[in-house]
Amino acid sequence: MNWHIHEAVRQLAAGGIVAYPTETVYGLGCDPFNGQAVLHLLSLKKREVNQGLILVASEFSQLEPLLQPLKPAAIKRICSTPATPVTWVLPCLPGIPAWLRGNHDSLAIRVTSHPIAADLCAAWGGPLVSTSANIHGRQPTTSPLQVRKAFSGQLDYILHGPRGNNTASEIRNGLTGAVLQRGSAHTQNG
Numbered sequence: 328m329n330w331h332i333h334e335a336v337r338q339l340a341a342g343g344i345v346a347y348p349t350e351t352v353y354g355l356g357c358d359p360f361n362g363q364a365v366l367h368l369l370s371l372k373k374r375e376v377n378q379g380l381i382l383v384a385s386e387f388s389q390l391e392p393l394l395q396p397l398k399p400a401a402i403k404r405i406c407s408t409p410a411t412p413v414t415w416v417l418p419c420l421p422g423i424p425a426w427l428r429g430n431h432d433s434l435a436i437r438v439t440s441h442p443i444a445a446d447l448c449a450a451w452g453g454p455l456v457s458t459s460a461n462i463h464g465r466q467p468t469t470s471p472l473q474v475r476k477a478f479s480g481q482l483d484y485i486l487h488g489p490r491g492n493n494t495a496s497e498i499r500n501g502l503t504g505a506v507l508q509r510g511s512a513h514t515q516n517g
Contacts, residue, residue, distance in 0.1 A: 329446065331486055331487070332443075332446050332447055332450045332486070333450070334484060335347065335447055335450075335484050335486050336447070336450045336451050338483040338484040339356070339357060339358050339451055339455070340358070341483070342357070342358065342361050342363060342364045342367075343357065343364070343482075343483030343484060344356070344357050344364065344367060344368050344371065344481075344482050344483050345357065345447075345482065345483060345484045345485070345486060346460045346468075346471070346474045346478075346482050346484070346485040346486065347443055347444055347447055347485075347486040347488070348441060348443050348444065348486065348487075348488045348489060348490040348491070349383070349412075349439065349441050349444050349457065349490060349491065350411075350412040350439065350440060350441045350444075350490070350491035350493045350496065351412060351467075351490065351491060351493045351494065351496055352459055352460070352467035352468060352469050352490060353459070353460040353467070353468045353469060353470070353471070353473070353474050353490060354383070354444070354457045354458060354459060354460055355368055355371070355372070355456070355457075355458050355459070355460045355482070356383070356447070356455040356456050356457055356458075357455065357456050358451075358455070358456075359380070359382055359424075359427055359454055359455060359456045360424070362424060362426055365380070365424075365426045365427070365456060366426060368456060368458070369426070371478060371481055371482075372458065372461070372462060372463050373462050373463050373464075374458070374463040376425065376426050376429065377425075377429045377430045378429045378430075379427065379428050379429025379430070379431050379434070379435060380426070380427055380429070380435070380456050380457070380458055381414055381435040381436065381437055381456070381457045381458060382427065382434060382435070382436050382437070382454040382455065382456065382457065383436075383437045383438075383439050383444060383448060383454060383455055383456075383457035384436070384437075384438055384439070384448050384453070384454040384455075385438070385439065385444075385445040385446070385447075385448035385449040386438060386449075387402065387405055387406050387438050389448065389452075389453050389454050390434075390436045390438070390454050392420075393419055393420060393423055393434060393454075394417050394418065394419055394420065394434065394436075395417070395418040395419065395420060397417070397501070397502075401417075401501055401502055404501070404504055405417075405436075405438065405501055406438065411493050411496055411497065412437060412439070412440065412491070412493055412496040412497075413437065413496065413497055413498075413499055414435050414436065414437045414496065414497070414498045414499070415435070415436050415437070415498075415499055415500075415501035416433050416434070416435050416436075416498060416499070416500055416501055416507060417433055417434060417436060417501035417502065418432060418433050418502075419432065419433055419434040427456075435498065436454070436501075437457065439457075440491075441490075441491050443486060443488040444457075447486065460473075460474045460477065460478070461477055462477060465477075469490055470490075471485050471487050497509045
């Protein structure tokens with residue numbers, strides 16, 4: 328395992344907040360089941376908990392235990408590799424913390440194709456929170472320098488690397504495939 332990925336995982340395990348490149352911009356992540364870490368991340372972003380967060384994973388099997396059972400067609404749709412990154416909204420199991428789902432009975436998930444984000448999730452062994460590395464309502468960051476300026480030493484680790492070449496992503500209903508939000512500059516929950 329790459330030393331930088333190892334250090335990021337060490338920080339996550341300690342309840343830390345990590346910045347990392349994604350398909351579109353830099354994201355912030357933490358252990359989704361550590362409520363204190365998630366609430367700290369939301370506080371750094373100045374973002375309300377009722378909006379919900381995206382979970383990112385290296386493979387669908389890391390997310391499936393959090394979701395209502397899905398038909399094979401839905402799983403096939405989610406696991407296909409689209410030309411642009413897609414966040415899927417799917418019904419979640421009861422008991423999923425409100426800090427992840429917000430005021431919804433669903434979760435927003437993404438199986439990442441970005442090599443650094445995927446390596447991070449694989450090394451972590453499960454999904455991570457994925458939200459844009461910016462103060463809520465401001466422009467998402469696209470480099471480690473911008474992340475540092477936006478959060479001035481408040482993060483536990485920044486994974487350096489190129490972000491993907493995608494400038495837009497979309498949100499889709501995972502059961503029907505219907506587009507819920509198209510072509511936003513970033514759909515990692517502002």
